[in-house]
Amino acid sequence: MHALVVDDSRAMRSLLRQILGRLGIDVAEAADGRAAIDAVVAGPLPDVALVDWHMPVMDGLELVTEMRRHKEWRHMAIMMVTTESEHENMVRALLAGANEYLIKPFSADAVLEKLSLLGLAPEATPASDHQGGEYLP
Amino acid sequence: MTTATTEDFHFLQQFLLDRSAIVLSEEKHYLVETRLLPVVQRAGVGSIGELVRAIRRGDRDVEVAVVDAMTTNETSWFRDAAPFEALRKIVLPEVIAANVVRRKLSIWSAACSTGQELYSVAMILDAEFSEVASWKLDLHGTDLSTTVVDKARSGHFTALEINRGLPASHLVRYFRHEGGHYVIADALRSKVRFELFNLAKPWPPMQDYDIILLRNVLIYFDVATKAKVLEEAKAHLRPSGYLLLGTAESPRGLVEGFHSMPAGGTTIYRKEGA
Numbered sequence: 001m002h003a004l005v006v007d008d009s010r011a012m013r014s015l016l017r018q019i020l021g022r023l024g025i026d027v028a029e030a031a032d033g034r035a036a037i038d039a040v041v042a043g044p045l046p047d048v049a050l051v052d053w054h055m056p057v058m059d060g061l062e063l064v065t066e067m068r069r070h071k072e073w074r075h076m077a078i079m080m081v082t083t084e085s086e087h088e089n090m091v092r093a094l095l096a097g098a099n100e101y102l103i104k105p106f107s108a109d110a111v112l113e114k115l116s117l118l119g120l121a122p123e124a125t126p127a128s129d130h131q132g133g134e135y136l137p
Numbered sequence: 138m139t140t141a142t143t144e145d146f147h148f149l150q151q152f153l154l155d156r157s158a159i160v161l162s163e164e165k166h167y168l169v170e171t172r173l174l175p176v177v178q179r180a181g182v183g184s185i186g187e188l189v190r191a192i193r194r195g196d197r198d199v200e201v202a203v204v205d206a207m208t209t210n211e212t213s214w215f216r217d218a219a220p221f222e223a224l225r226k227i228v229l230p231e232v233i234a235a236n237v238v239r240r241k242l243s244i245w246s247a248a249c250s251t252g253q254e255l256y257s258v259a260m261i262l263d264a265e266f267s268e269v270a271s272w273k274l275d276l277h278g279t280d281l282s283t284t285v286v287d288k289a290r291s292g293h294f295t296a297l298e299i300n301r302g303l304p305a306s307h308l309v310r311y312f313r314h315e316g317g318h319y320v321i322a323d324a325l326r327s328k329v330r331f332e333l334f335n336l337a338k339p340w341p342p343m344q345d346y347d348i349i350l351l352r353n354v355l356i357y358f359d360v361a362t363k364a365k366v367l368e369e370a371k372a373h374l375r376p377s378g379y380l381l382l383g384t385a386e387s388p389r390g391l392v393e394g395f396h397s398m399p400a401g402g403t404t405i406y407r408k409e410g411a
Contacts, residue, residue, distance in 0.1 A: 085314050087314055091309050102300055103299060103300055105296055105297060106297065109301065110300035110302075113302040
């Protein structure tokens with residue numbers, strides 16, 4: 001399985017790479033929306049893109065909108081991973097084409113559960129052993 | 138001083154067994170320290186040993202705090218896909234059909250923790266079973282921990298909690314963001330009630346239910362308590378009633394009178410004689 005992590009925070013990208021890597025998922029990274037589009041065009045098509053909202057160059061909402069313009073990318077799931085928690089904005093992201101929404105801070109288990117909701121449950125080891133595993137970026 | 142001495146640990150083992158029938162195995166020494174450190178800090182005492190001494194002299198507040206802290210409250214929305222799929226596809230359709238004349242439905246989340254399981258059931262009923270919207274619904278959640286019951290009643294959840302297994306569509310439909318918390322919609326909260334209840338103690342006279350969710354709690358009990366709790370649960374199931382247990386739990390060898398039914402990766406139990 002392939003995932004694309006789009007976040008302007010290097011620490012967050014590294015954290016998500018670590019969580020997803022433990023699940024046996026290949027991870028590519030992009031630091032803004034424009035770089036994410038370039039990464040998808042370059043291929044391979046990710047099974048899921050994890051997208052921050054507030055980023056330079058092209059923000060997460062613009063990125064989701066742009067990604068959903070490409071019909072050939074329709075099988076790629078999009079999960080917002082963001083501090084943006086206003087109800088209205090969550091609805092906007094979902095209407096724009098995001099499939100799931102993970103609010104920061106989150107636990108490693110939550111990432112796995114959200115992937116399961118997307119039908120992308122990895123077969124590898126669980127994200128944590130339930131003795132902690134909380135990430136508070 | 139955050140470590141528990143062997144003597145403290147053994148005292149707490151017995152205390153938790155007596156108070157809540159929780160079996161704390163030897164390898165859970167670390168769990169005592171992890172869970173009780175915040176209690177030590179909140180109580181303003183210096184060590185787990187001091188907590189133990191407070192319990193020995195009958196300090197009720199410390200007793201409650203320790204039971205609360207040691208009760209495993211790990212929970213998420215729609216926890217485990219298979220049982221909730223069984224609820225949607227088999228249990229709820231059958232039970233609703235059986236109650237179509239009475240127009241009543243009673244569901245008990247018997248170890249409800251902070252309420253996610255019961256609220257998840259309420260969301261399923263609201264979103265997928267509109268035919269019961271005008272029925273008399275009794276969605277009842279109980280737990281032995283005061284802290285979690287209070288939290289369940291409040292309907293307030295943190296981002297960490299809201300992320301756990303809740304589909305985004307339900308997040309936007311059933312919650313509002315208020316003061317840093319995610320608050321369950323009043324329409325949903327008004328359908329549920331939460332109370333303190335200790336499964337391991339003698340059960341008071343109570344109503345019967347169409348569905349009892351008794352998930353991931355028997356694992357903490359000794360064999361005799363498991364059998365007693367299952368016998369009581371059976372007695373409080375209506376004739377067409379279903380019992381849902383945790384993945385590692387089964388009535389087999391503990392109580393007669395349940396018909397086990399495989400259901401898409403899980404097993405559900407229907408009261409025999411239905």
